[in-house]
Amino acid sequence: MSEAAAQASPLVAGRAPEAVVAPASLDELRDLVAERDGRTLVPVGAGTQLALGGAPREPFTLVDVCGALAGEVEHEPADLTAVALAGVTLGELDAQLAGSGQRLPLDPPHAERATLGGVLAVGAGGPLRTRHGLPRDFVLGMTVLRADGELVKAGGRVVKNVTGYDLMRLWCGSLGTIGIVTSVAVRVLPRVETIDLRFEVRTLAEGQGLAERFLRADLRPELLDLTKEDGRWVGVVRLTEGAVPKAESIAEADLAPSSEGDYLAVRDLGFQKEEMLTVRASCPTSAIGSTAEALEALAPSRLLVRPLAREVRATWEEGSLPEGDAVAGAVGRLRAGLAESGGGLLAERIPTELRGALDPWGRPPTFARMAAVKAAFDRDGRLNAGRYVGGL
Amino acid sequence: MSAELLKALRDVVGREHVLHKPEDLLVYELDGTIDRSLPDAVVFPGNTEEVQGVVRACNALDVPVTPRGAGTGLSGGAVPTRQGVVLATARMRRILDVDPVERTATVEPGVANIRLSEIAAEHGLFYAPDPSSQKACTIGGNVAENAGGPHCLALGVTTNHVIGMEVVTASGEVEWLGSHGPEPTGYDLRGLFIGSEGTLGIATKVVVRLVPVPETVVTLLAIFDDVDSASETVSAVIGAGLVPAALEMMDTVTLQAAEAGLRCGYPPDAGAVLLIELDGIEEVVRGQVTQARAACNEHGATEIRTATEPAERELLWKGRKGAIGALGRIAPNYYLLDGVVPRSKLVETMGEVARIGEGYGFPVANVFHAGDGNLHPCLLFDEREEGATARVLEAGAEIMRVCVEAGGALTGEHGVGFEKNRFMAWLYSEEDLENMRRVRGVFGNEGAFNPCKVLPEGTGCGEMAHQKGALAAAGPDAYV
């Protein structure tokens, strides 16, 4: 975490740390974790995603891992793989990969500043997940520092591997509750020439229809996001050049060139500020319409649908926040409705005034098994205790 | 087997669904690989409740349970290492739902992999992971092994295509891991279960993702004088920024076997061939084909055949999919290995593999997923020769060692099973392994559920290792 970041946001979900430490090396970090001083440890990468989740159990120490986990990226262009320490930012990694015409197609909000460890810990993807999936889909191997100070690894650095349990998937999206990611091997892809296009449709259903046609016609859009603007739906789609003529012929809408700004706007939508409410529903295709409608009833500032990734995101800016009861009620109903399909609704960003009203995660049916996972790897609940699902 | 166990099993699934006579059990002592161990009983539950009942009954009596799909596994996963009960999913073969809107199918675990694509076809969809054993292997077995296949290079393996499953855990609880489509909240227990080789529980329902059938598919068969130039071509294709749908290599020995057995038009005198498949919309594929052909030509392809019609492409693939089995035509036995190396180490590793084969006097056939560095060297031997089995196992271990030393892994798709668990220490520290062992605890496996698989040691597993030695010594009695 940069100093500026530490000063700007010393709070984790509204709570202040008792101390902020920044070990300079992996050994120091290890010693710190092994110490068992009874405090909760909150690892921080770029320090930008600390609003996510519940408040840590107190007292807690903020552990800036960037210094300890900074270093060279080992990129093997011929193997399409790279190995990096978790403190490396996606921006740094991308710069290096670009040198050989390759890339890691992950674009969570504010991707350039986010650290690899943080991105994997949160596990969420951006617009590119439409084609490329989530961060976990790129991880080949990982080393983590367990709560007892042991460094353990799983996987390897080859692109296909089933040697041993797939702990990488468990670690990804665990918000740093069962280990601090120290290094990661990822699979990378060749860069491709693409074009971003913008279109407008009247209804969400039309937009979904277009997305479905593009998919069925094998156009393989890298991203396809729909946002509501002044009563209409505006779409951004990224295609390879060769796919454009066919896209135009089946779009049933005008495809116009789109600017980088359009893309960044959908990528970062919901994460522009600390004090805002952002929720993301993951739902079946058939429930996208009704979910969007239910959220729209609460008059969000912006509404984003990522139809092929089955994602609906709504965000409220300060000043136009909904009533606590209303939003809690709606979130409760949506969660109950999504339960059958196994989907969920995540409050990714909760402003201070609504913190008490909303459970950021909801409680999945497998909670007991998740608690067993936490207990197996962090018996005393030291890492990020209180922040994850059900207070794990 | 105890009368108590037999009664308990019969009470759960009914008399006719329990096998216990020695003759009936015999075939359940093996899967597709070397290890053998006879179960005490085989049960065929018909639904989730019965699976749960069997697991609970066995847990109560402290009897090991080993799940079994089609038994095509290549690492001994379905072999009941410590005897006990084999739980076969053969009666659970129903298709529960195909949903073209969500692009998912929900099936029981005993459904054969190929059925998924068959039922999806009428909706213009297919199920991407296509192990060469797809006509036989079950989706439950695929989930357990995180199976891959030739078409996994661009589209990913089982874990990228299985969205969720209902499981009966080793502790006997019924639980959904993952979802029916959307992304669930919390730890990715689904991702953890996939590839756990049937040690954490039994998948009783599986939801898979179906993907649209590509608009245009072109398969190239490029013929080379030697493996080195074919390997260089692989690098060149990747270097050109292409991610083909499939990129497979076969060497001379394999080509000869495939041609002898399957008559698919392969050039039997070539040193190596590459199968390169490109798909997408025609406008895009056309350019990619040109690029791929250029890469082949540049690296000494003597001939390139292009297939666009389904029947022609199928013929090219027929040989690849049947290649491993076809080796049975040129040698009495083969020992199939599954190792992974970084793509850039292909040439070097192949040389080492050949050297090891030569050293032991076993011809080696190579057929593999070149695109992702997943090697399948097959050592050809005759089990009836004194000590051959023991030596072939030794040679196999040496090859695994070479893969590990090249920065690779012990298995790319067949799993660790019982076969390779003793090599795990080459890759992982004691602490790493202990860490993995904790996963078993999370699902209530105290070592009795599909014992001795994935991780080394465990009580009672020694006998199998010993049996392995005995097997080798037994000569003609032992086979691969």
Next chain:
Amino acid sequence: MTGWPLIEDAPDTADLAKCVHCGLCVNACPTYAITGLEVESPRGRIHLARAVAEDRIPLTEAVQGHWELCLQCRACEAVCPSGVPYGRIMERARAQLDAAPPAKGWQRRLRRFALRNVVARPPVLAAMLTPVRWFARSPLRGLVRAAGVLRLIGPLGRLEAQLGRPGRPFRPRDAAGEGEVALFTGCVMGELFGDVHRASMRVLERSGADVFAPRGQGCCGALSAHDGDLEQARRLARANIAAFEASGAEAIVVNSAGCGAAMKEYGELLAEDTEFAERAEAVAARVVDFSEYLAGRDLPAGRLGARVAYQDACHLAHAQGISAEPRALLDAVEGCELVETEGADMCCGAAGIYSLIQPAMSGELRARKADQFREHQPDVIVTANPGCQMQYEAAVREAGIEARVLHLAEALDEALTSD
């Protein structure tokens, strides 16, 4: 050490060793499809044979039972990448059963008696089948069927259920002469399905062939071989070899898939016979299936306005690898709409005398076909094996649809005559 009672006709260890127990064959196996039991799968049966060969287990009644449930359809052989000669292994495994402690000894002996003394002897067969044929055509049949009398007398009832509409018999003397193409007339085939032979003759002639039926030929021996009576099978093979050698024909056209498969393997059957080995190879090399022969010739298109469901005969598709040719011949017929039913290449359960011995399994397989017919509602079902035709007649009744069952030759003949 080995547990085979009849060493000389035991499955070859090299054949058994070819099975690498990969399991790729299990789903192709009808008995596995029905039971879900690997003991009732090719791999299971081979593994048992291996265990007996290695003297790990005795040749118990249970083992025999698993082998007897095998249809010998050879679907497994067709998909086995390792080239395991399953058919040969199973014939030899069954040959052991006689010498084994009699499980259902009297049944087996009775069956063998029938195969040796009735089926293989044309005059006796003819005499035996005359009343059957008469019965099948008589109005009495409907009455008896309605009364369900035959159900009570077991196998006979089952045979009755399978009888189609037997026509006039066709015997070699009906097409004596000489020429370049010899028609194989067989045993049961000639007696019960004379119409198929006549249709075959006409179609072959339309393709420009000069066809005749050489004298001295008889049962191909397949039924005996499948039942493990290799000695009898060899005897019959030798007689046919002599007859066809004498005929001087270039091609021996067979319209019964089971016979064709057996005859193409005469070389293997007589490999140990110093006098006949080479001659057997030479005759076998001349054997072609009816559709295989026509595929290479010019046949007028013909016309048949019908939805046609072609059902592969096991010994054509699996043992001879012929599945495209019959379909192509039908496809070339004007007005013929080919419908592919699921499991068209899976055994119908007739399997020679199997349906009489294993009625339950046979019935399950027939029911699968019936389900498909009900779903696809074809007008005509075409196959290429006499036994299958009877089974399909029964399946059609079971499905409750109005469809005719024709041999490929009959279908083509009809198309050509209406042309």
